[in-house]
Amino acid sequence: MSFDGVFTRAMVKELNRDLENGRISKVYQPFQHEIILTIRANRKNKRVLLSAHPSYARIQVINDNLSNPDSAPNFCMVLRKNLEGAYIEDIQQLGNDRIIIFSFRNFDEIGDQRQMELIIELMGRHSNVFLIDKQTRLIIDCLKHVPFYQNSFRPLHPGVPYQLPPHQDKANPFALExxxxxxxxxxxxxxxxxxxxxxxxxxxxxxxxxxxxxxxxxxxxxxxxxxxxxxxxxxxxxxxxxxxxxxxxxxxxxxxxxxxxxxxxxxxSLSELLDAYYDEKASRDRINQVASELLHIVHTEWKKNQLKLKKLDQTLLETEKADVYRVKGEILTAYLYQMQKGDTEVTLANFYDDEKSITIALNPALTPSQNAQKYFSKYQKLTTAVKYVNEQIEQTHAENEYLESIETLIQLSDPQDLEEIKDELRESGYLKKKYKGKQKKHKSSKPHKFLSSDGTTILIGKNNVQNDQLTLKTARKSDIWLHAKNIPGSHVIIESNSPSEETLFEAATLAAYYSKFQNSSNVPVDYVAVKHIRKPNGAKPGFVIYEGQKTLYVTPDKELVRTLKAD
Incomplete structure (x- = not known):
């Protein structure tokens, strides 16, 4: 079902019940199409999402604590200036349409009372949020601006009168006898x-x-x-x-x-219902908004490596011919007297193959001895290349595994944590470092925190750098470390040296959920004491090796993740 007029009606009723006489304490805009109002009502703080997303337009109370960006967009700044501290007087629906009107009262800088309206139009790709002066009906500002030359009937920008969107002459089914x-x-x-x-x-x-x-x-x-x-x-x-x-x-x-x-x-509640419906859809879209550049870089590098591996495999196939060049060089050396400069080929007895005839191509510009040396040189070059090519193949596979881990962590991340992954890509050389001006340091996030059913703390890294920090520096040697077996994913730490079977199972389920196989079943998860984990010299962030592990097979459970989450 879409967020139609009927659902809007029910939502307005719910909002009036939950936000009666509420006061706006905070406004922020975590993403392009979304505004969050923190409203103090009934002795509780409620976070109200106003979404003008083309596909997910809606209004609801949310539980997610979306981050406040470092710099606020212009519309967010206008809302803060005019609405922070304002009281809600009323929340109404316009007819049975998908238009919701919040009425506020506030005081300006000199103490005069102001009345404003926040109008949310949930109209698909035309969805918008307006701040209106209630007396003059002029638009103070709106989330999406539409200049006069694009829409002469209904320009949408500060200073113009607010007009309702065009609508058909239809009856309100809730207002008729x-x-x-x-x-x-x-x-x-x-x-x-x-x-x-x-x-x-x-x-x-x-x-x-x-x-x-x-x-x-x-x-x-x-x-x-x-x-x-x-x-x-x-x-x-x-x-x-x-x-x-x-x-x-x-x-x-x-x-x-x-x-x-x-x-x-x-x-x-309707808001709880919308959380269940939009959770993955909206989260994935937010990730795509913020991380599209990062995913493009990761995919581009992965494709380059695939081409590189193809060429290296071809080179490795050629090195298998090395012995053929050595044999030809030795046969030519043994029969130099049967050739002369200017010959293009020669047929000789192959003493390595029961004296069977072998035809060997020659360079007519070279002497017989030089032709033999040329075959020995090819042999030497290929045998030397084998070690180098194998090393390059191993390094390229390792880099691809790292890129897959980055892609997985991007998909698993909260949008507000992606800046740290971006920093990791800069440090790893995949993104250009910024040198102009003073760099603003991003506050490092903390690992995900969960509490098992018996109260044991379980920590999960949000990115590869944090995985290293968590496993190699934060965790005690006796703590238990878990990771999806041979699968990109997060490091998981149980802060206990002897967790219960239930805690171990729950932590393994979390490890499977925070891995590339999040939507699979029967996922293998290794676990071992932290003291058995080590990081090879020069290894990429997040890569460790271990021994003495045991393996559990679990199925990721989203509901369990929600139940155990402590942060």
């Missing part, structure tokens, strides 16, 4: 499917909502008006539900829609 609903239903064409007629006549009905009303008509024998009234009643008392129709198709609805096939899971 039964008689009025019946009058509209009487105009429906029998040639159109009922859900299409519902969407054409009523405002804010997404396809899932329209299909649910149609279901009530067709399956329960209700009139259209009674079906809409029944739908409205269920919306008031329903439980937020996620319906999984298939592995790739899910629907979030404000209550359990009977028209949707599949397994249904109930949630305590």
């Amino acid at each position: 039964k008689v009025e609903l019946e009058a509209i239903a009487a105009t429906f064409s029998a040639e159109l499917p009922l859900f299409k007629s519902l969407q054409g006549a009523f405002q804010g009905l997404g396809s899932d909502s329209a299909m649910e009303i149609s279901y009530l008509v067709e399956q329960d024998g209700l009139s259209v008006a009674d079906a809409i009234l029944a739908f409205r009643q269920q919306l008031e008392s329903g439980i937020p539900t996620l319906t999984e129709e298939s592995a790739k198709k899910q629907h979030f609805t404000p209550f359990a829609f009977r028209s949707l096939p599949g397994e249904k899971k109930a949630y305590t």
